Amino acid sequence: MKEFTNDVKNILGLQLPTDPRWVNLAELELEEILTDHAYCEQKAATTCISLIQRYPHRVEMVEELAPIVTEEWGHFRSVLAELKKRKLKLGKQRKDVYVNKLLEFQRKGGHPEDRFLDQLLTMALIEARSCERFKRLSEGLNDDYMRKFYRKFMESEAGHYTLFINLAELYLPKDKVRKRWKEWLQYEKELMDSAEIRGDRIH
Numbered sequence: 001m002k003e004f005t006n007d008v009k010n011i012l013g014l015q016l017p018t019d020p021r022w023v024n025l026a027e028l029e030l031e032e033i034l035t036d037h038a039y040c041e042q043k044a045a046t047t048c049i050s051l052i053q054r055y056p057h058r059v060e061m062v063e064e065l066a067p068i069v070t071e072e073w074g075h076f077r078s079v080l081a082e083l084k085k086r087k088l089k090l091g092k093q094r095k096d097v098y099v100n101k102l103l104e105f106q107r108k109g110g111h112p113e114d115r116f117l118d119q120l121l122t123m124a125l126i127e128a129r130s131c132e133r134f135k136r137l138s139e140g141l142n143d144d145y146m147r148k149f150y151r152k153f154m155e156s157e158a159g160h161y162t163l164f165i166n167l168a169e170l171y172l173p174k175d176k177v178r179k180r181w182k183e184w185l186q187y188e189k190e191l192m193d194s195a196e197i198r199g200d201r202i203h
Ligand SMILES: [Fe+2]
Pocket: 041, 044, 071, 072, 075, 156, 157
């Protein structure tokens, strides 16, 4: 499989690029992909809310995440509006295999700081992969309008990915964050490598 060019790798850190066939499959299932995307945005908003609820004493984090909740909810509304415009329906929420597999990698016991770090890095990873997927859509779709539509999401999620990494480095030693981030990237690479390519899923 084609490797990332170095600049993309540096931006996202991801070890395995999305299979190029995915965009063509996604294009054929617009209603499905928009529905899945809508729920991804919803989950991003609710996860930020639950981080605020769990760690209210992390003042900087609360201040940074409060506007992200609004932004992610705005993304959800944009996708919802797009579905409506196209007379498509928001389907039911589906099992999110990708996110569930990531959650399995989070440390459940041990030091609370390690669990906190994993929660931030899970978010960073989901944002990074989403950003990469939106990049693929913004470059590979045939429809010019939809390419621009996804470009906006790509830019926004790129900012979120860096925010979560920065927050991790604010609260935890940098070398600890780097080491664990590498383990996450390796885990995600294996996950992507073994996952089925589905045109009805963002991840
Ligand atoms: Fe978003």
